[in-house]
Amino acid sequence: MSKLLSAGLHVLGNVTPKPIIINGTYINPELGKYHARLRTLGRSCLDIKEKYGASRDGIYFLTTESGSVYQTFCDMTTAGGGWTLVASVHENNIYGTCTYGDRWSSQQGNDRLKPEGEGTWANTVTFGTAEGSTDDDYKNPGYYDIHAQDVAVWHVPNDKVLKDWTTAAILRYHTESHFLSEHGGNLYHLFHKYPVKYGAGDCKTDMGPSSPVVYDTGDKESNKNMFGSSLRGEFESGFVTFRVFNADKSAMAMCSGVKPTGCDSQHYCIGGGGFFLEPLHCGDFTALHWTSDETKSASKDMIESAALLFYR
Amino acid sequence: MSKLLSAGLHVLGNVTPKPIIINGTYINPELGKYHARLRTLGRSCLDIKEKYGASRDGIYFLTTESGSVYQTFCDMTTAGGGWTLVASVHENNIYGTCTYGDRWSSQQGNDRLKPEGEGTWANTVTFGTAEGSTDDDYKNPGYYDIHAQDVAVWHVPNDKVLKDWTTAAILRYHTESHFLSEHGGNLYHLFHKYPVKYGAGDCKTDMGPSSPVVYDTGDKESNKNMFGSSLRGEFESGFVTFRVFNADKSAMAMCSGVKPTGCDSQHYCIGGGGFFLEPLHCGDFTALHWTSDETKSASKDMIESAALLFYR
Amino acid sequence: MSKLLSAGLHVLGNVTPKPIIINGTYINPELGKYHARLRTLGRSCLDIKEKYGASRDGIYFLTTESGSVYQTFCDMTTAGGGWTLVASVHENNIYGTCTYGDRWSSQQGNDRLKPEGEGTWANTVTFGTAEGSTDDDYKNPGYYDIHAQDVAVWHVPNDKVLKDWTTAAILRYHTESHFLSEHGGNLYHLFHKYPVKYGAGDCKTDMGPSSPVVYDTGDKESNKNMFGSSLRGEFESGFVTFRVFNADKSAMAMCSGVKPTGCDSQHYCIGGGGFFLEPLHCGDFTALHWTSDETKSASKDMIESAALLFYR
Incomplete structure (x- = not known):
């Protein structure tokens, strides 16, 4: 043979x-x-689930509208399944301030001349792999290609391997409001509408879309307690919010699990443009780690987890 | 089902x-x-066009001689078609001087010890994706694997998505001289012959190959006017030129649309080695942006476009 | 047609x-x-050789346990064949000290706060391509996915193309001791057990696993002579050793071809954590290049070669 x-x-x-x-x-x-996987080739995990009845979590083949083929992880079980992993935000150096690896803010140092930083939230650049997405930043073509209604976010401890993600996650939630439909069908379009750019708006008055979430791991209370005691009056948990400004007009991309009510959002929102008035805030995980006042710091668990983004 | x-x-x-x-x-x-695309698998877009009659612009599957399979964009329509996208030069930080993202010059800072910089023009390192090539640097295995005769260059504004490239391009041209045949059949071999290395030659006397071009978008005049008034006596438009030196013996890789007649080539040629006598010249887009004398700067349109390189 | x-x-x-x-x-x-290659899809090159009888060196398709498909080079001939290329350590800037491109140590500068640096030796991050692995760092999913018994290492001069690797290599050897079986079946698991971390152990007393090797190109003597005269009493050649510390408690990942007997291992071992007490030692090729005392430097040939890692 x-x-x-x-x-x-x-x-x-x-x-x-x-x-x-x-x-x-x-x-x-x-x-x-391989052939069994390929046979369900689709534009999204939802597509694969609905059209071909795939029901197991795992790696599948997807294709963009233009025909670029790629692989990613599909969550086929949570809340009906059909969730496509499109990105992860991983902090490779909590002490760095917009240094190498800060692809979701800037890798050029804190720089007033680069108010939008890398531009990753609103461009077609891709990097990383699904299997490596708890150890590194990840973004696949689905981020800009898929037309979706909802997002899910999983906070999975760094280094956890794919088969352990669901059980290892410290926080998992998803939206059911279909809010993406009003903003172009994905985050690529949403962030064109709401640029992650220093100085483009003000705290409170220029907050981007916010949606209530349903928890799959954890709840409002555990989510709230992932942030230091001084911060808990600064936000309402049970939401996911996109594109906010802090008191300095510095822009952040995503407040995971919360909706800001105050203006110290650099301590509980992540991603950002390439300039923060306070340079120590610049980076993929902004000022989640704030040792000068530990009551303003996120929990060690949260800081040492990657935030995985899914569409459905 | x-x-x-x-x-x-x-x-x-x-x-x-x-x-x-x-x-x-x-x-x-x-x-x-997917199967229809795979059925035309070939070594180049010209191969695909000639052998299997594919006639639509889009993403196709290619294979290297060794059998590495990859996808890229084929222009199947311009001037007979069969053009393979092999690379793009994108400037992610016009203010940076050989910083992160300057893959076509150096990411190690301006450094006399690194006269060839990253070496990207003459090595087999690849990065990026076809769909992301207007937002980031791109280089696929075709750059070193394909045996070609001619090049085409498209200057496409940053952020434009694949389906809009042809109409959005501010400048498109191609050679018909078959000049690559004399230099090993591709830029990988051409740049082994003409190293992009500080100090390896002199302005005017050590210019690499230059070929006349045929314009597909724009013309000699519009091409000329993309550079500031002080520069227009410094070059002849209607050509593409590879590996030149400026007055400082600093090396540049490509003069897009022009042939230098003077020695200030850092203002209208791109790419380079890892050392420029004047540190501000170091970077993928050299000194195309020169605010101290705006008549020596390229147009904003050109600075904010990626240069896409094709072979045929 | x-x-x-x-x-x-x-x-x-x-x-x-x-x-x-x-x-x-x-x-x-x-x-x-393409179909002939795909038909032998397997978890490792050994798998492909044993189950499907493939006997030619070249690029094959592999799949992880989770179903991520990738391509890499299989050595199907050396010492019975079945060797999977899983990684390469390439020094892009011998003068850099944990700068951009030092993926096997740190790209964040020498930093006491990052004692494990990038963490590449013990995580699932992947980068590069097989065909580019002599010009750039490379790591594919096989590094963490394959269950193997032995390693092989090839030192191939930078820029050599795939078809010339075997003949161009300056040093090639493999283990036959099946030592990986005692450490989780691959380097990913081995380095979880023996972290490449500053301060985690001491010279001599905390050396990780070492295995004798069989030479395929070169021998004990030629291997020894690749290091300067002052170093030759510092190690025994004819071994490959993983995770060692120098006199400063700085960690290195691999001593290629040798087993340290002294504590100046930064001159003949490579890779590392993100902090070295002596900052000049930090980098993928540590202090292999040591101009202040050339008798402590590795040969130019070795410094200008990538170290390709295989599993079987």
Whole structure:
């Protein structure tokens, strides 16, 4: 059998195809699994679930409208399933201030000349892999390609491997409000409408869209307690909020699990433009780690977890 | 139907294949498109056009000689088509001087010890994606793998999405001289012959190959006017030129649309080694932005566009 | 024929499949080669060799346990074959001290707050490509996914292209001790057990696993002579050693070809955490280049070669 198969690899211009299925069984089981995955190729995990009935969490093949094929993780079980992992925000250096690895804010240092920083929230640049998304930043073409209604966010401790994500997550929630439909169908379009840009608005008056969330791991109370005691009067938990400004007019992209009511949002919102009036705030995890007053710091668990973003 | 399909995903060692085509129609249309794309797999877009008659612009599958499979954009319509997108030069920080993101010059700061910088023009390192190539640097295996005769260059405004590239481009041109044939068949080989290295030559006497171009968007005059008034006597438009030196013996990789006749090439040529005698010149877009004398600056449109490189 | 094939690309919802094999011959030979490669899809090159009899060195398709598909180079000939290229350590800037490109130590500068640096040796982050692995760092999912017994290391001069690797290598060796089996089956698990972290141990007393090697290119003597005369009493050649500390408690990941007997390991071991008591030691190639005393420097050949890591 093996001789027969390898023969194909030695032929160049003239390849005689070998049988890969005998009596209905793949002679290469890995290839069988590959073909089974490929057979459900779709534009999103929801597509795959609805059209082809796939029901297991795992890695699937997706394609953009233009035909770029990629792989990512689908959550096929939570709240009906059909969730596509499109991005993760991972802090590789909590002490860095817009240094290498801060792809969701800026890798050029805190710089007034770069008020939008990397521009990652509103561009088509992609990086990382699904399997590596708890150890590094991740963004796939689904981020800009998929038309979705809702988001889910999972906070998964750094280094956890894919098969342990669901159980290891310290916080998981999703929206059911279909709020993305009003903003172009995904975060790429939402952030074109609400730029993550220093000086483009003011605290409280220029907050972007906010949606209530349903918790899948944790609840309003545990979510609230992930932030220091001085911060708990600064926000309402049970929401996810996009594009806010702090008291300095510095922009942040996402307040995970909360809706700001105060203006110290750098301590509980993440991502950002490339300039913060207070340079120590600049970075993917902004000022979540604030040692000068620990009551203004997020919990160690939250700081050491990646925020995984899903669409449905 | 969906139950039948998803069943395949649940079987591990023993996969019974499901029909994917019924009465000549793919039951998964995305899979049908995928297979149609795969069926034209080739070494270059010209290969795909000539052998399999593909005639639409879009994303196709290519393979290197060694068998690495990748996807990129094929322009199948301009001047007969068959153009493979192999790279883009994108300036992520016009104020940076060989900082992070300057992959076509150096990301290590201006450094006399690194006269060839990243070495990107003459190595096999790849990065980015076709769909992201107007928002970030891009280089695929075709850059070093394809044997070609001509190049085309498109200057496409940052952030434009793939389907709008052709109409949004501010400048598009291609060569018809087959000049690459004399230099190893691609830029990888051309730049081994003409290293992009500080001090390796002199202005005027050590200019690399230059070829006349045919314009597909714009013309000699509009091309000329993309550079400040003080520069227009410094070059002849209607050409593309590779590997030049300025008055300081600093090396640049490509003069897009022009052939230098003077020695201030840092204001109208891009890419480079890792050292420029004047540190402010160091970077992917060299000194195209020169605020101290605006007549020596390229137009805002050009500075805010990525240069997409094609082979045929 | 070409009209017939391209027709498939024009149909969207309803794709009529075209024949790709006629009389047992692929009408697209590149596609034939692709299918031949895909037919041997496996978890490792050893898998591919043993189950499907593939016997040629080259690029193959692999899949992780979760189903992420990737391509890498398989050495199917050395010492029985079945070796999977999983990583390469490439020094892009011998003068840099934990700067951009130092993915196997730190890209954040020498920093006491980052004792484990990037964490690359013990995480699931991947980067680079097999074909580019002599010009840039490389790490694929096999690094953490494959269960292996032995390692091989090739030192291949920078810029050498894939087809020349075997003949161009200045040093090639492999283990036969099956030492990985005692440490979780791969380096990902080994380095969880033996963290590459400043201060986590002492020279001599806390050395990680070491295995004797069999040389495929070079020998004990040529290996020894790749390091300066002052260093040759500092180690025993004919081994590969993982996770060692120098006199400063600074951690290194791999001593290629040698087992330290002294404590100046920064001159002959590579990789590391993100902090070295002596900042000049920080970087992917640590202090292999040591101009202040050339007898403590590695040979130019070794410094200008990438270290390619294989599993079997």
